[in-house]
Amino acid sequence: MTDSRWMAEPQVRRGAVITLLVALLALLGPWLAPHAPTAMLGPVYGPPSADAPLGHDFLGHDLLSRLLSGGLSVLWMSLAAATLALLAGASLGLLAGLSRRRLDQAISWAADVSLAFPDLILVLLIVSMLGRAPWLIVLTVAVAFTPGVVRLARGSAVAVAGQEYVEAAQMMGYPRWRILFKEILPNILTPLLVHFGNMLTWAVGMLSGLSFLGYGVAPPAADWGLMINENQAGLLVQPWAVLAPALLIGVFAYGTNILAEGIGRVSARIGEIQP
Amino acid sequence: MNAGLKMSREVLRVRDLRVELAGEVDVLANVSFSLAAGEIVALVGESGSGKTTLATALLRHARQGARIVAGHIEVAGQALLELQGEALRLARGGLVGYVAQDPATALNPALRIGTLLRETLLAHEPALGHGTVDRRIGETLVDVGLPDDQAFLRRFPHQLSGGQQQRVMLALAFVLRPRLIVLDEPTTALDVTTQAHVLATLKRLCRSQDVAALYVTHDLAVVRDLVDRVMVMYAGRLVEVAGRDALFGAPAHPYTRALLAAIPDIARRQPLQAIAGHAPAPGQRPQGCAFAPRCARRRAECAMIEPPLVGHASDHHVACLAPLRESMTLHATAATFVATHEATPLLEVRGLDVAYDRQVLFDVSLAVRQGECLALVGESGSGKTSLARAIAGLGENVEGQLRYAGEPLAFAARQRDVRQRHQIQYVFQNPYRALNPRQTVGQILSAPLAHFFGIRGAQAQHRVEAVLERVSLPASIAQLYPNSLSGGERQRVAIARALICQPKLLVCDEITSALDVSVQASILALLRKLQAEGLTLLFVTHDLGVVRAIADRVLVLRQGRVVEQGSADQVLGQPVAAYTRTLIEHSPSLATD
Numbered sequence: 001m002t003d004s005r006w007m008a009e010p011q012v013r014r015g016a017v018i019t020l021l022v023a024l025l026a027l028l029g030p031w032l033a034p035h036a037p038t039a040m041l042g043p044v045y046g047p048p049s050a051d052a053p054l055g056h057d058f059l060g061h062d063l064l065s066r067l068l069s070g071g072l073s074v075l076w077m078s079l080a081a082a083t084l085a086l087l088a089g090a091s092l093g094l095l096a097g098l099s100r101r102r103l104d105q106a107i108s109w110a111a112d113v114s115l116a117f118p119d120l121i122l123v124l125l126i127v128s129m130l131g132r133a134p135w136l137i138v139l140t141v142a143v144a145f146t147p148g149v150v151r152l153a154r155g156s157a158v159a160v161a162g163q164e165y166v167e168a169a170q171m172m173g174y175p176r177w178r179i180l181f182k183e184i185l186p187n188i189l190t191p192l193l194v195h196f197g198n199m200l201t202w203a204v205g206m207l208s209g210l211s212f213l214g215y216g217v218a219p220p221a222a223d224w225g226l227m228i229n230e231n232q233a234g235l236l237v238q239p240w241a242v243l244a245p246a247l248l249i250g251v252f253a254y255g256t257n258i259l260a261e262g263i264g265r266v267s268a269r270i271g272e273i274q275p
Numbered sequence: 276m277n278a279g280l281k282m283s284r285e286v287l288r289v290r291d292l293r294v295e296l297a298g299e300v301d302v303l304a305n306v307s308f309s310l311a312a313g314e315i316v317a318l319v320g321e322s323g324s325g326k327t328t329l330a331t332a333l334l335r336h337a338r339q340g341a342r343i344v345a346g347h348i349e350v351a352g353q354a355l356l357e358l359q360g361e362a363l364r365l366a367r368g369g370l371v372g373y374v375a376q377d378p379a380t381a382l383n384p385a386l387r388i389g390t391l392l393r394e395t396l397l398a399h400e401p402a403l404g405h406g407t408v409d410r411r412i413g414e415t416l417v418d419v420g421l422p423d424d425q426a427f428l429r430r431f432p433h434q435l436s437g438g439q440q441q442r443v444m445l446a447l448a449f450v451l452r453p454r455l456i457v458l459d460e461p462t463t464a465l466d467v468t469t470q471a472h473v474l475a476t477l478k479r480l481c482r483s484q485d486v487a488a489l490y491v492t493h494d495l496a497v498v499r500d501l502v503d504r505v506m507v508m509y510a511g512r513l514v515e516v517a518g519r520d521a522l523f524g525a526p527a528h529p530y531t532r533a534l535l536a537a538i539p540d541i542a543r544r545q546p547l548q549a550i551a552g553h554a555p556a557p558g559q560r561p562q563g564c565a566f567a568p569r570c571a572r573r574r575a576e577c578a579m580i581e582p583p584l585v586g587h588a589s590d591h592h593v594a595c596l597a598p599l600r601e602s603m604t605l606h607a608t609a610a611t612f613v614a615t616h617e618a619t620p621l622l623e624v625r626g627l628d629v630a631y632d633r634q635v636l637f638d639v640s641l642a643v644r645q646g647e648c649l650a651l652v653g654e655s656g657s658g659k660t661s662l663a664r665a666i667a668g669l670g671e672n673v674e675g676q677l678r679y680a681g682e683p684l685a686f687a688a689r690q691r692d693v694r695q696r697h698q699i700q701y702v703f704q705n706p707y708r709a710l711n712p713r714q715t716v717g718q719i720l721s722a723p724l725a726h727f728f729g730i731r732g733a734q735a736q737h738r739v740e741a742v743l744e745r746v747s748l749p750a751s752i753a754q755l756y757p758n759s760l761s762g763g764e765r766q767r768v769a770i771a772r773a774l775i776c777q778p779k780l781l782v783c784d785e786i787t788s789a790l791d792v793s794v795q796a797s798i799l800a801l802l803r804k805l806q807a808e809g810l811t812l813l814f815v816t817h818d819l820g821v822v823r824a825i826a827d828r829v830l831v832l833r834q835g836r837v838v839e840q841g842s843a844d845q846v847l848g849q850p851v852a853a854y855t856r857t858l859i860e861h862s863p864s865l866a867t868d
Contacts, residue, residue, distance in 0.1 A: 163708050164703040164704075164705060164708045164709040165708065165709055165710055165711040167669055167703070168701070168703065168709060168772070170669070170688060170689070171667055171668055171669055171688045171696070171701055172688075172696060172697075172722075172723055172726060172727075172776070173688055173689060173691070173693070173696045173726075174722075174726060182714075183711055186711075186713035186714075187711070187712065187713055
């Protein structure tokens, strides 16, 4: 599985370019920003000017500077949350799928119960109780996503665990971790990768939603989701203050989504065509 | 039957049929033949020969990516390839019936038998009255040997046995009274006894209703008593077309002969002859005769000229530049059998019971002696796989006693010690599911080395190459993933994975049932070679021909109980149990006594 094979798929290339562009913008943005994100420079909801190409926001900050500074938090938090959910969920799901006994019942039951609880309500509940530290938000979003991954990993693992090559490995007496991570995991990677891309998208949405509701990143720090919340009152006066961060979130979500789907496609194809 | 009469009774005429994949790669070319009413013709070929493509082309269907590009198919006077829309829909089923390979997946599990039949009949003849429909269905069911009462019509497919399901498939085809019926390996999923009955029914129906039948199969022995003529297909071309007696008695094409010699037969114990090499894939046909690279009789011109199908004798056509003329005899030969190992048993099974929802094994006892090949024979549901799995350590709910080399053997592989785990190896039935698709052959083979013997790196690579050579595979295959290997190559890799563990006992669970006969012959030859090197084999199979080819001793299982056991000659030659006699009687054989 080399990069070159993944890059041969046009969808992967397109997704990678879009994701990379938004990520670069968020990473380098703080250095490129002409002003500090918290500096009040112009009139409230001021129109675009030479000093502020996108105009000013509800407190008179330079919108462009806030936009450039406000991406990093969304990006790292969504990436961290999705990765944590993938690692925890895949491990639990694999374990459940292979054991097929009481452990399976316990894990599946727990996953089902938490799936029945709406994600956003769960996150809001935890954040409103325990505070809004970034790591806590990441953790709660990951917790909200984990049951879905468990379900997916378990379902895929059950299908693979019945295959004869897994039985052969059991017969040889390979250790359980080896069967889980070397025999089964590579064969269920495709759906997991696609799901990872989806989780990234959902996490961006959820984090922005949290900020919008006032439970995410605390003001006056710049954050795309928070910006939509802060500036909604001026939507008709200064639409860019809301539209620009919303657009960036959308583009990032689109990029990660098609990237994950492309990788999933290529990965599925390895199972069929001679590598 | 004179020529004029035959012409008038002609039901199917195919001329110059050509089916292509994208890029003008032909799967099928220059296929011309005809079928008369009431005639049953076998279309024989190995996997990839294009036989299924031809069968579906007779329904004007080509699988995804393939296209019927040229030719002419005429069924009962209708040009099939020119039909469109509604006329084509009515022709499929109404004119040409089709019976699929696996009835378990071909029947909609959500519909009752009565609904299936009624739906099929009304889709083609909507004007039929209620009473007529019921009468036609009743008649057809009786014809195919099924009950026609309401209780049966209300059953779902899963409530029927495999043989009954295939009879329902026959009923679905015959209820429309087609002129031609295409059967795609309809009995491969069935037991020999059931198979014999279904074939007899088919023959009776075709004769009485004057329906022409094209019977697609890979197994010449199965169709020996069924068909009137045989067409042999190789690499998308018909290579030999002959009447039954001519084909089995004096096959003219070297490929047909090789195919016949590769079939294990219950009546003769002789080394099976595998056909060297591979059949060419579509698009990789060599210039000239496609069989030439594998042919022992090839001449210089074989690589130049593609031989056309020409008359060889009356009603015998062959596509070979140097067809064989002498007859081929496949007489029953008295086997000389000398293997009498009086050594201590390597494996002993005593009073084994296995029960899942119901009990599948009852008090089974057996002993496998050092160096012998014990065949475990039984039809589906006899518990033979449960027994093999219990021995391999994969069984669940096992009770009884296992002893290996004089020591007790645990039921779960995890509870066995390392020595027992690497000395008892198991080869699975389906080579397509036995190898991890995400690991290269090298990784698959070196994993047990590191696990059992702690051998890694260059030494492991050396061992992998050695074991690949032992199973007659090139060392370069170690770099490949299983998906680029053929079924036979995969099964060799699976055997290599067992061999690299240095086993003493190899449990083989129907390991050739998913393979072509010529590949099966080479795998059986490999196993015999390994046995000669001292390996003990426990060979599970339903095919008595295979048993004859490989086994020293035979154990016959029926519904979880041992019916008979003894030496292969004794059991196959003078069976004591009535059940064994039935099995032997129904086993297809090429021998002419």
